[in-house]
Amino acid sequence: xxxxxxxxxxxxxxxxxxxxxxxxxxxxxxxxxxxxxxxxxxxxxxxxxxxxxxxxxxxxxxxxxxxxxxxxxxxxxxxxxxxxxxxxxxxxxxxxxxxxxxxxxxxxxxxxxxxxxxxxxxxxxxxxxxxxxxxxxxxxxxxxxxxxxxxxxxxxxxxxxxxxxxxxxxxxxxxxxxxxxxxxxxxxxxxxxxxxxxxxxxxxxxxxxxxxxxxxxxxxxxxxxxxxxxxxxxxxxxxxxxxxxxxxxxxxxxxxxxxxxxxxxxxxxxxxxxxxxxxxxxxxxxxxxxxxxxxxxxxxxxxxxxxxxxxxxxxxxxxxxxxxxxxxxxxxxxxxxxxxxxxxxxxxxxxxxxxxxxxxxxxxxxxxxxxxxxxxxxxxxxxxxxxxxxxxxxxxxxxxxxxxxxxxxxxxxxxxxxxxxxxxxxxxxxxxxxxxxxxxxxxxxxxxxxxxxxxxxxxxxxxxxxxxxxxxxxxxxxxxxxxxxxxxxxxxxxxxxxxxxxxxxxxxxxxxxxxxxxxxxxxxxxxxxxxxxxxxxxxxxxxxxxxxxxxxxxxxxxxxxxxxxxxxxxxxxxxxxxxxxxxxxxxxxxxxxxxxxxxxxxxxxxxxxxxxxxxxxxxxxxxxxxxxxxxxxxxxxxxxxxxxxxxxxxxxxxxxxxxxxxxxxxxxxxxxxxxxxxxxxxxxxxxxxxxxxxxxxxxxxxxxxxxxxxxxxxxxxxx
Numbered sequence: 026x027x028x029x030x031x032x033x034x035x036x037x038x039x040x041x042x043x044x045x046x047x048x049x050x051x052x053x054x055x056x057x058x059x060x061x062x063x064x065x066x067x068x069x070x071x072x073x074x075x076x077x078x079x080x081x082x083x084x085x086x087x088x089x090x091x092x093x094x095x096x097x098x099x100x101x102x103x104x105x106x107x108x109x110x111x112x113x114x115x116x117x118x119x120x121x122x123x124x125x126x127x128x129x130x131x132x133x134x135x136x137x138x139x140x141x142x143x144x145x146x147x148x149x150x151x152x153x154x155x156x157x158x159x160x161x162x163x164x165x166x167x168x169x170x171x172x173x174x175x176x177x178x179x180x181x182x183x184x185x186x187x188x189x190x191x192x193x194x195x196x197x198x199x200x201x202x203x204x205x206x207x208x209x210x211x212x213x214x215x216x217x218x219x220x221x222x223x224x225x226x227x228x229x230x231x232x233x234x235x236x237x238x239x240x241x242x243x244x245x246x247x248x249x250x251x252x253x254x255x256x257x258x259x260x261x262x263x264x265x266x267x268x269x270x271x272x273x274x275x276x277x278x279x280x281x282x283x284x285x286x287x288x289x290x291x292x293x294x295x296x297x298x299x300x301x302x303x304x305x306x307x308x309x310x311x312x313x314x315x316x317x318x319x320x321x322x323x324x325x326x327x328x329x330x331x332x333x334x335x336x337x338x339x340x341x342x343x344x345x346x347x348x349x350x351x352x353x354x355x356x357x358x359x360x361x362x363x364x365x366x367x368x369x370x371x372x373x374x375x376x377x378x379x380x381x382x383x384x385x386x387x388x389x390x391x392x393x394x395x396x397x398x399x400x401x402x403x404x405x406x407x408x409x410x411x412x413x414x415x416x417x418x419x420x421x422x423x424x425x426x427x428x429x430x431x432x433x434x435x436x437x438x439x440x441x442x443x444x445x446x447x448x449x450x451x452x453x454x455x456x457x458x459x460x461x462x463x464x465x466x467x468x469x470x471x472x473x474x475x476x477x478x479x480x481x482x483x484x485x486x487x488x489x490x491x492x493x494x495x496x497x498x499x500x501x502x503x504x505x506x507x508x509x510x511x512x513x514x515x516x517x518x519x520x521x522x523x524x525x526x527x528x529x530x531x532x533x534x535x536x537x538x539x540x541x542x543x544x545x546x547x548x549x550x551x552x553x554x555x556x557x558x559x560x561x562x563x564x565x566x567x568x569x570x571x572x573x574x575x576x577x578x579x580x581x582x583x584x585x586x587x588x589x590x591x592x593x594x595x596x597x598x599x600x601x602x603x604x605x606x607x608x609x610x611x612x613x614x615x616x617x618x619x620x621x622x623x624x625x626x627x628x629x630x631x632x633x634x635x636x637x638x639x640x641x642x643x644x645x646x647x648x649x650x651x652x653x654x655x656x657x658x659x660x661x662x663x664x665x666x667x668x669x670x671x672x673x674x675x676x677x678x679x680x681x682x683x684x685x686x687x688x689x690x691x692x693x694x695x696x697x698x699x700x701x702x703x704x705x706x707x708x709x710x711x712x713x714x715x716x717x718x719x720x721x722x723x724x725x726x727x728x729x730x731x732x733x734x735x736x737x738x739x740x741x742x743x744x
Contacts, residue, residue: 059307638732671719
């Protein structure tokens with residue numbers, strides 16, 4: 026089937042619709058209709074501030090949706106993707122007990138139960154089956170909340186969307202939960218080409234058994250809708266007929282799926298009214314709202330979202346996706362849109378689009394800001410406004426207008442976007458609420474940041490521009506580093522290039538543009554694109570603490586938060602005064618990884634000293650793309666190996682000499698193209714070629730396998 030001409034923009038609207046709706050529903054998740062009406066009345070806009078909560082949050086609805094869909098790209102964008110491969114994707118990206126899922130225990134939480142089945146070698150669909158887990162467990166809501174992505178990569182093809190949804194849902198669910206997931210995915214897919222809601226419902230419902238509860242419930246709600254125009258009254262009938270008492274468990278799919286159908290029917294083809302109905306109806310509001318938001322976003326596009334209040338401004342495209350692929354944890358709606366679009370195009374043999382030569386931040390989609398927001402510090406408060414505008418781009422159709430206002434001498438305007446966790450307060454909040462924000466920075470010392478900017482020809486004065494970054498310091502506060510400044514006259518343009526300096530082993534949290542002027546200067550600077558590339562050049566050791574910091578007994582922790590801990594040892598343990606090595610890896614059983622970096626690291630070398638204590642094996646890894654996708658140098662008592670881990674482990678080279686406990690070893694693993702070279706104590710020990718060239722980029726990891734290994738002097742350098 027031919028892709029719609031507006032495919033990219035409609036996927037963007039679907040992604041935004043999902044995000045907005047989840048952020049809207051999250052604060053009142055689990056509330057009943059009666060509780061919501063008593064506290065707020067009908068829900069017409071974000072309510073997070075009334076409950077003293079952040080708007081942009083980590084949430085399983087978003088993490089699962091955009092993480093599990095990566096199975097398609099990880100396995101070559103093949104339409105024949107299997108449920109087993111999607112299950113393997115769970116094992117690759119989920120950090121047990123920490124990311125993506127609600128971790129409530131086996132037999133209580135469906136997804137946690139399915140994860141443990143997968144971990145113990147039980148393959149889909151049995152991992153999610155009624156036979157193994159029972160009907161109540163298997164028919165909870167998780168199947169449909171993760172499913173929208175499969176519809177967005179199958180535009181206009183509800184049959185394919187429903188089939189992909191069946192495979193994905195069977196990893197963790199069965200029965201009615203499969204049917205609910207298929208309906209949602211089919212609605213998303215058909216919404217690209219069908220504007221009539223009744224026809225949409227027909228196209229989705231015909232794909233599931235007519236004797237299923239989901240099918241009969243959809244028909245019943247549609248029948249009630251035809252005779253009753255008050256959605257409150259129909260909700261009462263739903264709660265009488267499909268009550269939570271009749272459908273037990275933590276969050277059964279049937280009562281919640283009924284609310285999705287209710288909102289689609291009574292939303293009058295309007296995004297805001299649909300949000301009002303689905304969120305005021307209560308129960309699993311972020312899940313139900315997220316599905317409705319995606320369907321309505323795809324169906325009516327950006328214009329439908331923008332027709333009501335300002336849903337997009339407070340969100341600013343920002344998205345957190347914690348997983349074992351730490352470099353993907355800080356994301357945005359545009360980035361996730363193009364990942365899905367590339368899957369949809371890839372299934373059809375089409376090349377991926379690369380706006381503005383593949384720049385990270387390109388602002389090509391209407392209204393997109395990709396996380397850029399004004400900085401609000403004392404010297405730059407209320408000095409800049411941000412707007413996506415057409416024009417002012419050499420290689421695209423749109424740019425980001427930075428409108429600065431009355432810049433006196435000493436006053437500046439700054440606009441920046443996230444590259445890591447934004448603050449200590451945000452990190453603490455997510456740690457406490459359970460859905461933790463595990464992420465690695467996306468920007469590192471040694472990488473080169475480039476940006477193209479143009480000064481509006483209507484500007485009165487020359488402005489001074491430069492790139493800047495904010496990184497954490499020993500107090501876990503944000504310090505600043507800046508490039509050299511450049512003066513730009515009205516109507517002129519400049520391309521900035523800046524190699525990011527060392528930051529004292531501390532992670533970088535923001536990258537942005539600084540504007541300075543004098544004499545009350547006002548005007549506009551256009552950011553056409555901003556990007557960076559190259560491998561980092563850095564050390565990742567424990568930061569040096571100043572004398573003042575030592576007197577305060579400072580314990581900086583963001584240098585550790587930059588790592589993704591998939592280990593039994595806790596990153597919360599404060600090692601400062603107890604041992605000399607920076608990293609203490611303990612894995613009680615199996616293989617544990619401590620990971621950092623991003624998929625766009627290509628050719629580089631990782632070095633570290635290691636001391637095995639009691640351990641089966643240990644080592645270092647490169648091009649890490651999660652827990653099940655990497656190259657590694659592994660050592661044990663009898664041998665050392667270079668291995669490829671990808672759907673199992675393949676030995677690429679090995680030698681029959683190992684290591685001894687309680688001794689230090691200098692390890693280095695270099696990767697260039699498909700060639701891997703390992704060095705131990707300064708001598709080349711192994712060399713290998715991956716004949717499949719299977720992993721083209723990724724971060725780094727330190728490894729402990731059933732045991733305890735110290736690591737120190739960790740460094741990454743470009744080749």
